[in-house]
Amino acid sequence: MLLLSATPREAAFLEAWAEEAFTYRGRKGLKGAGWVWLETGIGKVNAAMTLAAYAQAHPVDRVLMIGIGGAYPGSGLEPGALALASEEVQADLGLVEGGMAALGFPTLVVAGEAYHNRFPTDPDWTRELAEALGLTPVSFLTRDLVSETLEEARAWAERWGAAVENMEGAGAAQACRWLGLPFAELRAISNPAGVRDRRAWRLSQALGALEAALAALLR
Numbered sequence: 432m433l434l435l436s437a438t439p440r441e442a443a444f445l446e447a448w449a450e451e452a453f454t455y456r457g458r459k460g461l462k463g464a465g466w467v468w469l470e471t472g473i474g475k476v477n478a479a480m481t482l483a484a485y486a487q488a489h490p491v492d493r494v495l496m497i498g499i500g501g502a503y504p505g506s507g508l509e510p511g512a513l514a515l516a517s518e519e520v521q522a523d524l525g526l527v528e529g530g531m532a533a534l535g536f537p538t539l540v541v542a543g544e545a546y547h548n549r550f551p552t553d554p555d556w557t558r559e560l561a562e563a564l565g566l567t568p569v570s571f572l573t574r575d576l577v578s579e580t581l582e583e584a585r586a587w588a589e590r591w592g593a594a595v596e597n598m599e600g601a602g603a604a605q606a607c608r609w610l611g612l613p614f615a616e617l618r619a620i621s622n623p624a625g626v627r628d629r630r631a632w633r634l635s636q637a638l639g640a641l642e643a644a645l646a647a648l649l650r
């Protein structure tokens with residue numbers, strides 16, 4: 432399994448479980464029993480290119496993106512909670528309202544199936560993870576820009592029916608769909624999306640929840 436996270440901080444707990452540390456194209460990597468983790472850098476382009484480059488040169492059977500994310504208003508998710516993706520919405524593509532379908536172009540066609548802005552996670556693997564972790568999968572949304580106000584966050588949540596905001600997931604989801612690799616995504620909620628006041632953030636709690644979840648999955 433290939434594990435990905437934008438920053439080393441989101442996967443620091445893997446260091447104690449790793450057999451080997453390495454660098455891959457200038458970023459950090461770890462190798463453990465049955466898994467490899469790569470730092471991708473922030474943003475969907477970094478996530479997609481790291482994944483595609485590594486998967487072209489190394490055997491990869493499935494990809495799990497882990498990290499932190501922002502909870503959209505109305506999601507019912509509180510900082511510190513875990514969230515499992517049912518899909519990723521690539522919200523930076525096409526028109527603000529209606530995305531690529533509104534433009535009339537698919538973003539990607541794989542085996543005759545057209546994808547515009549929504550990239551589902553692997554349903555069987557996501558169901559397994561949901562049962563193992565006691566989670567109900569929800570829609571994740573990826574943007575290169577973070578929501579800076581609650582109004583902006585609410586608008587993106589309502590536009591696409593999303594619960595969690597992040598900056599990488601759709602890049603990895605789209606690359607996995609193109610490469611034919613099962614994709615799943617697990618994030619811990621670090622903050623209410625659209626709230627910049629760090630007093631509302633629960634980063635340590637979120638990272639602790641992520642570590643506990645990965646311990647249950649990998650150990």
Ligand SMILES: O=C(O)c1cccc(C(=O)CC[C@H]2O[C@@H](n3cnc4c(=O)[nH]cnc43)[C@H](O)[C@@H]2O)c1
Pocket residue numbers: 437438473474498499500501502576577578596597598599621622623624625626627
């Ligand atoms: O400075 C800010 O106001 C601010 C607001 C939201 C996110 C950030 C980050 O630096 C996030 C970078 C990193 O974490 C993920 N993440 C976590 N929370 C969010 C969010 O609310 N919206 C989008 N991304 C988020 C993201 O995937 C990045 O990897 C700063």
